[in-house]
Amino acid sequence: xxxxxxxxxxxxxxxxxxSPILIAEVRYESTMGLVQKIFYYHMPSAVMFxxxxxxxxxxxxxxxxxxxxxxxxxxxAAAELTxxxxxxxxxxxxLWARKAWGQWWVWDVRLTxxxxxxxxxxxxxxxxxxxxxxxxxxxxxxxxxxxxxVPFVYISVNYWRTIHPATSVVPTLPxxxxxxxxxxxxxxxxxxxxxxxxxxxxxxxxxxxxxLYLSLEG
Amino acid sequence: xxxxxxxxxxxxxxxxxxxxxxxQGSGAANQSQxxxxxxxxxxxxxxxxxxxxxxxxxxxxxxxxxFVLAALFLYVVSVSRRLGTVHREVQRLEADLRKTGRR
Numbered sequence: 001x002x003x004x005x006x007x008x009x010x011x012x013x014x015x016x017x018x019s020p021i022l023i024a025e026v027r028y029e030s031t032m033g034l035v036q037k038i039f040y041y042h043m044p045s046a047v048m049f050x051x052x053x054x055x056x057x058x059x060x061x062x063x064x065x066x067x068x069x070x071x072x073x074x075x076x077a078a079a080e081l082t083x084x085x086x087x088x089x090x091x092x093x094x095l096w097a098r099k100a101w102g103q104w105w106v107w108d109v110r111l112t113x114x115x116x117x118x119x120x121x122x123x124x125x126x127x128x129x130x131x132x133x134x135x136x137x138x139x140x141x142x143x144x145x146x147x148x149x150v151p152f153v154y155i156s157v158n159y160w161r162t163i164h165p166a167t168s169v170v171p172t173l174p175x176x177x178x179x180x181x182x183x184x185x186x187x188x189x190x191x192x193x194x195x196x197x198x199x200x201x202x203x204x205x206x207x208x209x210x211x212l213y214l215s216l217e218g
Numbered sequence: 219x220x221x222x223x224x225x226x227x228x229x230x231x232x233x234x235x236x237x238x239x240x241x242q243g244s245g246a247a248n249q250s251q252x253x254x255x256x257x258x259x260x261x262x263x264x265x266x267x268x269x270x271x272x273x274x275x276x277x278x279x280x281x282x283x284x285f286v287l288a289a290l291f292l293y294v295v296s297v298s299r300r301l302g303t304v305h306r307e308v309q310r311l312e313a314d315l316r317k318t319g320r321r
Contacts, residue, residue, distance in 0.1 A: 099278055
């Protein structure tokens with residue numbers, strides 16, 4: 001692992017410890033009150049979910065058309081992070097919606113497209129785990145669909161009728177709400193980079209194990 | 219004379235019905251222009267509120283934050299364990315290679 005990994009991990013841990021204190025200090029939103037504070041973890045995890053799906057798709061495309069094994073490892077690592085941040089988004093969202101909207105789930109475009117994107121990432125991991133030989137290429141094809149879904153998830157709240165807040169909410173946040181949000185966003189982004197690096201390193205070590213087995217048998 | 223009286227009665231009757239409707243309409247328009255807080259006419263106990271308003275927000279908020287932190291912690295533990303297993307396997311294989319003299 002690189003030298004910067006440990007200091008970055010410590011910084012990330014400290015940011016996650018500090019974030020609830022910062023969030024507690026922020027004023028309540030006028031219509032939703034206390035439950036709106038789920039937003040400060042929900043929105044960054046949703047962005048990481050989409051970012052991971054894009055990285056998985058781009059790396060898969062580069063693996064399919066370029067054939068570099070490193071890109072396949074990046075794609076596999078990103079697919080796991082898509083599932084992780086996706087489940088966080090899909091659980092925290094309904095917990096917020098139950099109080100704010102009066103129901104756990106609505107089948108609007110944003111929520112449905114997010115669920116579809118998450119299911120594609122789960123399918124990617126299942127294909128990699130149980131697909132046998134050639135599953136890497138098959139999974140890479142799936143990842144392209146997962147990445148193609150991302151723009152729909154992002155713009156859906158601005159073009160289709162929904163009760164989900166629009167993307168214009170974030171730039172109009174007051175200073176205290178914006179500070180807490182961007183602090184949490186930075187913590188999540190740092191965590192995302194660390195987890196991606198750690199997960200790619202795991203795949204590199206597995207590749208090393210395979211080459212060692214080949215040397216032993218050869 | 220009888221028809222004049224009945225016409226007058228009909229007009230008064232209609233006016234009696236239409237006037238309150240008109241007043242209600244203009245009242246609603248005024249209310250929409252300058253929203254006022256409604257005067258409270260009764261006290262409603264907390265447990266009689268609609269189910270949505272009775273939901274305890276702190277419980278949902280804490281559940282969300284606990285879920286996020288637990289999911290992240292479990293994932294870090296999972297990757298660390300997998301890395302530990304792979305490291306041990308690398309060490310074992312390298313030792314085997316040294317024994318066989320291939321390294």
